[in-house]
Amino acid sequence: MAEISPQQSAVVDKRRAILDAAVSVFARQGYHATRVSDIADEAGVAYGLVYHYFRSKEAVMNELFTERWSLLLAAGDQLMDGEQSPQDKLDSIARFIIDSYRHDPDLMKVIIIEVTRAANSFGRTHLPEIREAYDQVARIVIEGQQKGVFRQDVDPDFVGMAYYGAIEAMLSGWVFELMPSTAEEFAGAREMVVGLICQGLERRA
Amino acid sequence: MAEISPQQSAVVDKRRAILDAAVSVFARQGYHATRVSDIADEAGVAYGLVYHYFRSKEAVMNELFTERWSLLLAAGDQLMDGEQSPQDKLDSIARFIIDSYRHDPDLMKVIIIEVTRAANSFGRTHLPEIREAYDQVARIVIEGQQKGVFRQDVDPDFVGMAYYGAIEAMLSGWVFELMPSTAEEFAGAREMVVGLICQGLERRA
DNA sequence: TAGGCTAGATTGACTGGTCAATCAACCAGT
DNA sequence: ACTGGTTGATTGACCAGTCAATCTAGCCTA
Numbered sequence: 405m406a407e408i409s410p411q412q413s414a415v416v417d418k419r420r421a422i423l424d425a426a427v428s429v430f431a432r433q434g435y436h437a438t439r440v441s442d443i444a445d446e447a448g449v450a451y452g453l454v455y456h457y458f459r460s461k462e463a464v465m466n467e468l469f470t471e472r473w474s475l476l477l478a479a480g481d482q483l484m485d486g487e488q489s490p491q492d493k494l495d496s497i498a499r500f501i502i503d504s505y506r507h508d509p510d511l512m513k514v515i516i517i518e519v520t521r522a523a524n525s526f527g528r529t530h531l532p533e534i535r536e537a538y539d540q541v542a543r544i545v546i547e548g549q550q551k552g553v554f555r556q557d558v559d560p561d562f563v564g565m566a567y568y569g570a571i572e573a574m575l576s577g578w579v580f581e582l583m584p585s586t587a588e589e590f591a592g593a594r595e596m597v598v599g600l601i602c603q604g605l606e607r608r609a
Numbered sequence: 610m611a612e613i614s615p616q617q618s619a620v621v622d623k624r625r626a627i628l629d630a631a632v633s634v635f636a637r638q639g640y641h642a643t644r645v646s647d648i649a650d651e652a653g654v655a656y657g658l659v660y661h662y663f664r665s666k667e668a669v670m671n672e673l674f675t676e677r678w679s680l681l682l683a684a685g686d687q688l689m690d691g692e693q694s695p696q697d698k699l700d701s702i703a704r705f706i707i708d709s710y711r712h713d714p715d716l717m718k719v720i721i722i723e724v725t726r727a728a729n730s731f732g733r734t735h736l737p738e739i740r741e742a743y744d745q746v747a748r749i750v751i752e753g754q755q756k757g758v759f760r761q762d763v764d765p766d767f768v769g770m771a772y773y774g775a776i777e778a779m780l781s782g783w784v785f786e787l788m789p790s791t792a793e794e795f796a797g798a799r800e801m802v803v804g805l806i807c808q809g810l811e812r813r814a
Numbered sequence: 815t816a817g818g819c820t821a822g823a824t825t826g827a828c829t830g831g832t833c834a835a836t837c838a839a840c841c842a843g844t
Numbered sequence: 845a846c847t848g849g850t851t852g853a854t855t856g857a858c859c860a861g862t863c864a865a866t867c868t869a870g871c872c873t874a
Binding site for chain 2: 434436517521522523524525528531535557558559561562563565566568569570571572573574576577579580582583593596597599600601602603604605606608
């Protein structure tokens with residue numbers, strides 16, 4: 405049989421294939437239960453090739469995390485300069501994360517479970533980048549406080565952690581199918597977290 | 610005479626020693642990085658004795674989790690019948706968790722990191738018990754809605770997850786020393802989460 | 815009271831299986 | 845014939861769990 409679909413570039417990007425395979429295997433079995441041979445098999449590639457492109461199994465995971473997380477941080481940075489209200493900025497952050505999940509559930513599942521919430525394995529390693537995301541929220545809170553729309557008696561850093569904590573919990577609910585994950589659910593859930601936190605942050609008359 | 614437990618006072622309780630040792634080793638190295646021999650060494654006991662008292666390394670962890678989590682659930686159950694306001698009930702739950710952490714930081718660290726947040730290893734196993742805790746919060750929210758003090762447009766189950774998510778994030782901050790953990794910090798942090806969520810839940814005029 | 819019997823506690827060397835990582839050989843394109 | 849991608853069998857380390865041997869304490873019997 406002829407090839408079903410010829411690759412666009414002359415050389416098939418095996419490195420990419422390995423990363424994509426890793427995402428789906430990690431998502432299915434979890435990082436620890438995944439053997440390097442599982443990744444190679446899923447990618448349709450020889451075992452050793454994984455080690456040609458990556459220093460170790462851990463390096464594969466790190467690459468996956470960094471690729472996506474840097475997008476998230478970039479989106480957050482861009483937000484900071486915008487003209488939106490602090491509430492809308494918080495909403496945009498939640499939206500970006502949830503859209504990431506909708507767009508590539510496996511990848512986000514892996515990142516949340518194996519890195520963000522796995523605070524003593526990969527979470528340890530990537531703590532600085534994770535905190536950077538908390539800090540973005542904190543900076544939005546400070547802005548809201550300066551503008552007088554948010555109460556003064558909360559610690560911005562603290563809100564940063566709590567905000568991400570709540571969003572993570574929500575994603576976990578979808579990942580583990582504790583909650584339905586239809587398009588309406590995604591939107592509804594986002595409005596709920598953002599609404600809950602924003603009203604919680606409001607300065608009172 | 611029906612004296613207290615026969616040989617418990619004379620003979621050192623090795624089973625307890627093993628559990629206590631496991632807590633501190635798990636807290637120090639994490640579950641996966643802990644060898645059974647580490648636990649035995651820390652307990653000052655032979656390797657094989659661990660298997661005399663426990664079916665497996667995993668069974669040790671399960672015992673630790675269940676011992677403490679059942680206390681938490683019991684405290685929550687007792688709360689439900691009380692006369693306190695919904696807000697005070699939410700506060701009591703946060704207080705109980707934080708007090709648990711103050712009383713035995715290593716144990717709570719292990720439970721949070723290896724079970725509660727490790728949603729695809731032990732978290733999977735103990736999902737029902739963990740959800741039970743979310744449900745307690747959800748029931749409090751429902752009560753608040755019925756009394757008319759909480760807004761109607763939030764899903765109680767959702768708030769349950771978000772509430773625990775926020776508290777977990779806070780504990781993680783202490784565990785990983787991202788935030789100071791003095792007595793005042795503990796109290797201040799509790800007031801902050803509870804205040805944030807309760808104001809977020811308030812029905813508006 | 816000594817001696818012997820039993821059950822349970824305690825020991826740690828050993829086994830069996832798993833898997834990350836290596837490496838020498840093999841190809842394909844130039 | 846050289847370079848760099850590609851292969852997969854092999855190695856070597858690690859560690860959970862087993863097991864047979866030893867110890868201890870209570871307890872019965874003579």
